[in-house]
Amino acid sequence: MKKGLIKATDAFERIVHWNLAISCLILCITGLGMMFHSFNFIGTLMGGLKSLKYVHNFTGLWFLVSLYFAIRMWWKEAGVFSMPEDLEWIKVAGGYLWHVDKVPEVGKYNPGQKMFFLAVAIFGSLMVVTGLIMWFPLLFPPGLVRLMYMLHALGFAVIFPFFFVHLYLGTIGSPGSLSAMTTGWVTRAWLKKQHGKWLKEMEEKGELVVFGEEEKGSTSHH
Amino acid sequence: MTEYIKLIDVSKCTGCRGCQLACKQWNGLPAKQTVNYGTYQNPPDLQANTWTLIRFSEIADKDRVKWIFRKDGCMHCTDAACVKVCPSGALYHTDVGTVAVNTEKCIGCKECISACPFDIPRYDKATDKIYKCDLCYSRIKADLIPACAKACPTGAVTFGEKQVMLKKAHARAKELGGEASVYGDKFVGGTHVVYVLEEKPRVYGLPSKPSVPATIVIWKDILKPLSLIAAGGVIAGSLLHYIIHGPKLPDENNDKVGKGGE
Numbered sequence: 001m002k003k004g005l006i007k008a009t010d011a012f013e014r015i016v017h018w019n020l021a022i023s024c025l026i027l028c029i030t031g032l033g034m035m036f037h038s039f040n041f042i043g044t045l046m047g048g049l050k051s052l053k054y055v056h057n058f059t060g061l062w063f064l065v066s067l068y069f070a071i072r073m074w075w076k077e078a079g080v081f082s083m084p085e086d087l088e089w090i091k092v093a094g095g096y097l098w099h100v101d102k103v104p105e106v107g108k109y110n111p112g113q114k115m116f117f118l119a120v121a122i123f124g125s126l127m128v129v130t131g132l133i134m135w136f137p138l139l140f141p142p143g144l145v146r147l148m149y150m151l152h153a154l155g156f157a158v159i160f161p162f163f164f165v166h167l168y169l170g171t172i173g174s175p176g177s178l179s180a181m182t183t184g185w186v187t188r189a190w191l192k193k194q195h196g197k198w199l200k201e202m203e204e205k206g207e208l209v210v211f212g213e214e215e216k217g218s219t220s221h222h
Numbered sequence: 223m224t225e226y227i228k229l230i231d232v233s234k235c236t237g238c239r240g241c242q243l244a245c246k247q248w249n250g251l252p253a254k255q256t257v258n259y260g261t262y263q264n265p266p267d268l269q270a271n272t273w274t275l276i277r278f279s280e281i282a283d284k285d286r287v288k289w290i291f292r293k294d295g296c297m298h299c300t301d302a303a304c305v306k307v308c309p310s311g312a313l314y315h316t317d318v319g320t321v322a323v324n325t326e327k328c329i330g331c332k333e334c335i336s337a338c339p340f341d342i343p344r345y346d347k348a349t350d351k352i353y354k355c356d357l358c359y360s361r362i363k364a365d366l367i368p369a370c371a372k373a374c375p376t377g378a379v380t381f382g383e384k385q386v387m388l389k390k391a392h393a394r395a396k397e398l399g400g401e402a403s404v405y406g407d408k409f410v411g412g413t414h415v416v417y418v419l420e421e422k423p424r425v426y427g428l429p430s431k432p433s434v435p436a437t438i439v440i441w442k443d444i445l446k447p448l449s450l451i452a453a454g455g456v457i458a459g460s461l462l463h464y465i466i467h468g469p470k471l472p473d474e475n476n477d478k479v480g481k482g483g484e
Contacts, residue, residue: 145336168460189472
């Protein structure tokens, strides 16, 4: 770790993030194996499509637990928009799509991230509820079960493309972002550019944890 | 492809249940202990090991009671909802137009059970698979007629080439007159089991306008391709964004620590 890096996330946040990410990825891959006959071979890799079904179902429970912690942890920070600055940011699309002289400064999460979080929270919950009913279809009326299949497919049609947006903006689309979810330390330059308001807030409150300066002890004081 | 259909003329059915037994015999499906609950309909419903069943019902008709019989079982739809939803390809269309099950491939997901407009597939807990009539595909391939048709003593169940049988069905319905109608050739792309009914379909517990449920059409024909198209669009969009607009970089040199976080 270099001197001067700033702590953006704590270990708990990163653990929840990766549990959610990995379980979601496994669900997408195994789900594709059941959704398209041309992807049935993914089941072969797991010892048959039936095994794949079980991997999918039980990973769903892992996803459920991860999602619960993610929503509980991030709801206050990422689930609520702070007007009017979020609206201003949305009007210029955060400077991502066209040239903007001055992108409004945002806090810990920008409106794009908030929308992504809400999509994961809402459609993730939808996937869990519909998925559980699909797991035990004989306990429910067929009409309801059919609706669940449709909504499960709808959730996938939303989450799967979103996943790639997230992947792009978390890596090459916004260099410097990835370390927030790996080591948890980011550069001041990145923080100033991406979450200027948050940087100011932390500075004002004296909450800023800078690597190498006044080692306040642990890197995870959750 | 020569399509074959099974014609069930309910007006000729005496409710002997010979077809039920013949089905069990040919397909090696032992009966299970059952209970008398006040009707000849036995077992009470289709089961994982009962692929065809005579349904008995009593309907009030002026001053008397009509006792009617209907041989229930897979309708072998051309536009089969079960085949559409089956994730493993266990349910498939045979070369004679019928719908068969490859039990080896079945993963017990039960999607076909909620999809079927006729409530046919049955799940067996012991094997974690679904079962239903395959219109005796093994017999058809050996130039034999299905076991139920073979066993039927009255000619209520017959089997033959699609066009020939449909012509026979319409002629019979005309002959019977009244409410009599042909059931099966006008929906889900035409079924490969066709009834000649003496009463309205509802009376026999049949849906009057069966179809592949709308939720399944939306799921399979719209959302399924849309999910891949959207994902592909996003990947292409991200790539274009990277080479046209470029990534969002921190403003350089306003910080002693360079780009440590990449």
